[in-house]
Amino acid sequence: MRSDVLIVGAGPTGLVLALWLTKLGVNVHIVDKTSEPGTTSRALAVQARTLELYRQLDLTDAVVGSGHKVPAVNLWVKGERATRVGFEVIGSDLTPYPFLQIFPQDQHERLLVGRLEALGVRVQRNTELIGFTDEGGRIVARLRGPDGSEESWEASYIAGCDGARSLVRETVGTGFPGGTYRQVFYVADVEASGPSINGELHIDLDEADFLAVFPLAGQGRVRLIGTVRDERADRAETLKFEDVSDRAIQHLKVNIDNVHWFSTYRVHHRVTEQFRVGRAFLLGDAAHIHSPAGGQGMNTGIGDAINLAWKLAAVLAGRAGDALLDSYEAERIGFARRLVATTDRVFSFATAEGRMADIVRTRLAPVLIPAITRFEATREFLFRTVSQITLNYRGCPLSEGSAGHIHGGDRLPWAAVTDHDNFAGLTAIRWQVHVYGNARTELVDWCAGHDLPLHVFDWRPEHEAAGFVRNALYLLRPDTYVALADASGTPEAIGRYCNSRGITF
Structure with a gap:
């Protein structure tokens, strides 16, 4: 009874994490103590950034069409x-x-469950996490099934998507001040x-x-x-x-x-004091809760899941070291704290x-x-x-350089060019390079030799308006944020970036 990742909680956060990991070839086991997806919900809003990211699994049109x-x-x-x-x-x-x-949360969950089942993964319902231990090289969890019997489950990592009363959070003892x-x-x-x-x-x-x-x-x-x-x-x-x-x-x-x-x-x-403790991670309401003002909560949990998914997949596949997983907390906890403070101020002012x-x-x-x-x-x-x-990750461990108005850690700006959408290639969940203008020959050869997709866009005024520098290179992470912005456009910049962080493609 083993999986690469044990996901506790099958709300939108847990389901998105399971979807992204499964798409990336990671074996997941997702459990939830409820008997079915929610039939009522409080979360309604799906923000633009979530819709952009949902293009990676062809979810956007379904959400827009049904909502x-x-x-x-x-x-x-x-x-x-x-x-x-x-x-x-x-x-x-x-x-x-x-x-x-x-797009109400109950409909949202049913959509995600259907897509997950199409990939061959089913939520194990009426199943409750009783406890777990982190044994250094693995997680050993105890699960109670629908018939009341208990079983042991082993995983490389455990993801607590189990809400405000998270047992995963209580077990690792990170606290939940507020x-x-x-x-x-x-x-x-x-x-x-x-x-x-x-x-x-x-x-x-x-x-x-x-x-x-x-x-x-x-x-x-x-x-x-x-x-x-x-x-x-x-x-x-x-x-x-x-x-x-x-x-x-x-x-x-x-x-x-x-x-x-x-x-x-x-x-x-x-906001919990740590998003990662050893092999345990906290996401969504298990990590942060706040006023519903602004419709941010569900979207933030989904953002947590997508941020963590590609990093877990890279480490499990041996394409990065454990330090990559530390960047999850570094990138998400600051945003969660700012969000809670902002929504608190807005709600307090309004009331x-x-x-x-x-x-x-x-x-x-x-x-x-x-x-x-x-x-x-x-x-x-x-x-x-x-x-x-x-939302950006400027100043975080995976963010480097700047070119024009764009810095490492920024969301890639959308350039509204009708015949060449610079977001079209972002449907792939993988590293890639963008150049707006002309790419150096040595960059083209280097990317081909490293199986790194290179997208070159003819220079347009819209690119300058969006903040790009002509002929610069922008290395994008699998979650479509800019990892490296380099005005020289040389492949050596990518090599130095990856070597310093122990990342391979």
């Missing part, structure tokens, strides 16, 4: 729409996916009508409690997400939809015809109490937000941040 594109966000005050901010205008030259994609919001969150999937049921995102600014209407695929289907902090928060377990629906009806003019699902929950803001906070929300915000979003730089900053395309 709902949100073109804009609307802010409401005193029962009227105060302002509207469009997404597509902001990001159309930054990514092929300049929108917010709504706090809990005093508000109780609620979610309700409803059929409704009214001016805010138009396929866009709507947020009410009238009160200190958060309230938003998220569109779902299908006529009149939306999800209400909100908070309560008064005496109702003290009886969260018995809270009913009737206790919170009146505000949505009055403030956002939602006429509710049918309620399909209603649930309440509390939200924490925490602040008092007369001054009310004035800021209901009088200043509707005026200031349209004013500042008239500036292209502001719109671009907001879109880059929320869509996660601004």
Whole structure:
């Protein structure tokens, strides 16, 4: 009973990790204590960066085709729409996916499970991790199966994708510092009508409690997400939809015809102190949880999985040493800490109490937000941040050099050239080199001799606008981030980079 990697937890994070590893030839065993994929969910948003990465396993079209594109966000005050901010205008030259994609987590999980089964891997359901030991050269875990019997499972590595109450995290003892919001969150999937049921995102600014209407695929289907902090928060377990629906009806003019699902929950803001301990790794909610503001949580867990997958595959195949795995924590923990801090500040500001906070929300915000979003730089900053395309690994161990505005560790910029998409080659999960302009003959020969794909793009003004330097080389990692940016364009730069890190292709 052995696998290269034992994955505990079959939510989106664990499923994506299993998919990427399986595609890279790694033998995985994925277990989950639930009997089936989720039938309800809180996570809705799939950000642009996730859609870009999903091209590697041909998942993007399925997500976009089955979900709902949100073109804009609307802010409401005193029962009227105060302002509207469009997404597509902001990001159309930054990514092929300049929108917010709504694709509920339950549908998302079913898609991932289906793709994993097509590759010959099934989730072992009704199976719980009881404990494990790291014996230096291997992990030995105890699993309890559907019939209550226990078995021993051996793996080279264990990945804790088992959520906020992670047993993997508790076993390695990394801690989970942070706090809990005093508000109780609620979610309700409803059929409704009214001016805010138009396929866009709507947020009410009238009160200190958060309230938003998220569109779902299908006529009149939306999800209400909100908070309560008064005496109702003290009886969260018995809270009913009737206790919170009146505000949505009055403030956002939602006429509710049918309620399909209603649930309440509390939200924490925490980041574990280590993402790696020996042969154990923590990903997704097991490593970081935060306010749902901005729709970042699920996407961040998926980013964890893709970051770790290619590194595990390289080490298991002998193409890199163990030090490569240390870069997982170095790259992901800083981002998680910044994300938790940012969402905490935004949520705390949006839900602040008092007369001054009310004035800021209901009088200043509707005026200031349209004013500042008239500036292209502001719109671009907001879109880059929320869509996660601004996420970079500058200054981390695998990042080196710069050429133009692009540094080692950056996401490769998308150049909107209609007849030669520079993202087309990113469907392959492997190292590759990009040159915009002309590649040196010795670089062409070196790449051919090392079985390293080389993509050369005729120089265009769009490349300069995206920040590229003509004839420079950009070495891309298997997760499509820039590992090395070198203006000289010589193969010796790649050789030095790989030798210093013990990486082969």
